[in-house]
Amino acid sequence: MKRVKLVVAYDGTAYHGWQFQPGSRTIEGELNSALGSLLQEEVQVIGASRTDSGVHALCNVAVFDTDTCIPADKISYALNQRLPEDIRIQSSEEVEGDFHPRHCNSRKTYEYRILNTRFPIPTKRLYAHFTYVPLDVQKMRQAAAYLTGEHDFKSFCASGAVVESTVRTIYELAVEKTGDEIVIRVCGSGFLYNMVRIIAGTLMEAGRGNISPENVKTILEAKNRQMAGPTAQACGLTLVKYDFLSQ
Amino acid sequence: MKRVKLVVAYDGTAYHGWQFQPGSRTIEGELNSALGSLLQEEVQVIGASRTDSGVHALCNVAVFDTDTCIPADKISYALNQRLPEDIRIQSSEEVEGDFHPRHCNSRKTYEYRILNTRFPIPTKRLYAHFTYVPLDVQKMRQAAAYLTGEHDFKSFCASGAVVESTVRTIYELAVEKTGDEIVIRVCGSGFLYNMVRIIAGTLMEAGRGNISPENVKTILEAKNRQMAGPTAQACGLTLVKYDFLSQ
Known part of the structure; x- marks a missing residue:
């Protein structure tokens, strides 16, 4: 065996x-x-x-x-x-026979891809969320800064999810813009249910000017899913990197 | 009207x-x-x-x-x-009422995308040609250099195509590598039937070492479709830019 x-x-x-x-x-x-x-x-x-x-x-x-x-x-x-x-x-x-991928220390990196053009581009439709509303990348970055580090991410966890603790650590949360594409890149040891998509939805709200970047602090502190932005569409999300650090 | x-x-x-x-x-x-x-x-x-x-x-x-x-x-x-x-x-x-897109002076740019990894990546499969055989980008560039400018591209035209002249001008033919992806970018005033895909197929033959870059000169001079490489898979090809210069 x-x-x-x-x-x-x-x-x-x-x-x-x-x-x-x-x-x-x-x-x-x-x-x-x-x-x-x-x-x-x-x-x-x-x-x-x-x-x-x-x-x-x-x-x-x-x-x-x-x-x-x-x-x-x-x-x-x-x-x-x-x-x-x-x-x-x-x-x-x-x-090794006792290697278990969910019981290891690991770092996962997800990318959430947004196409920010006037009209959708068909060859991108399966792998990016489309929005024609212009997003302010600077505001998205300012909002993202409140989320890095160790926090209770209860506001960023799908309601109804059963989990011992909602505290997680985000090592890196970057917002990069290349041409018409915005990529939210997040690296952490683990994520709550829908956490990355709720973060993406919230950063897009900041990018649209619907909430101020500073609002993200209040959202975190509220520990209430209702306070954060919507869960962004699944197709924009890709698991891009998985590092196992130790057993 | x-x-x-x-x-x-x-x-x-x-x-x-x-x-x-x-x-x-x-x-x-x-x-x-x-x-x-x-x-x-x-x-x-x-x-x-x-x-x-x-x-x-x-x-x-x-x-x-x-x-x-x-x-x-x-x-x-x-x-x-x-x-x-x-x-x-x-x-x-x-x-204007007399604007006809095929009777204008224009510049078209196509990109041919190649994924050069050990195994296919599913999220790229629809928009890139996959090959696990390592391609030497330097050799592809050397081969490409013989094709820029005005030439009789008869060797790079699908046999059976009916066309007055097989002379065309390539303004630019670049081979770029980003990570595991190779992009062949070609800009010209017009292309013969399957010309870009035959160019891509021929440059890949050079990249694999199956033909030497200098061979491309002989292929051009032969004016014979049999001499060039195979017609590369359609999915790798995208028309990325279309500029109309004048009527």
């Missing part, structure tokens, strides 16, 4: 998110079924980030145990032959 | 190219039908670049004549309501 770690990239457009749900297309479901067919074993992967419906990833992580004699590093090639083209394994390797 | 010019962006993935074909989804067909429904007239647009099946555009141009009293600059908004989301008008304006 060996434990194998997969790095998984996917276009989330056609999926009901990562987590297995009977009767729905999910990334986890596709991986389990492709692995089952390849290895002729019943396989259940453990995912690192259970991304939402419509969210994309360049590097989500899944681990599973197997008795196969296929070398771990060859599994990526064989598995890609059996996966739909909107899911592609980027690497496969053997890891 | 007025003549209206549309700038049209589209994701070509789901279309059999620009040009109207009965029974097939085409960009021209969608435009004619959306305009017909909006203006309650029979409309036939004249397209500037009749892009192939699967090719994308940020800024193709279409013109049509209409008796409508809708102001020309408002047509973009109304038309976008009636078009599928993979076609979006970027602007609409009234032009």
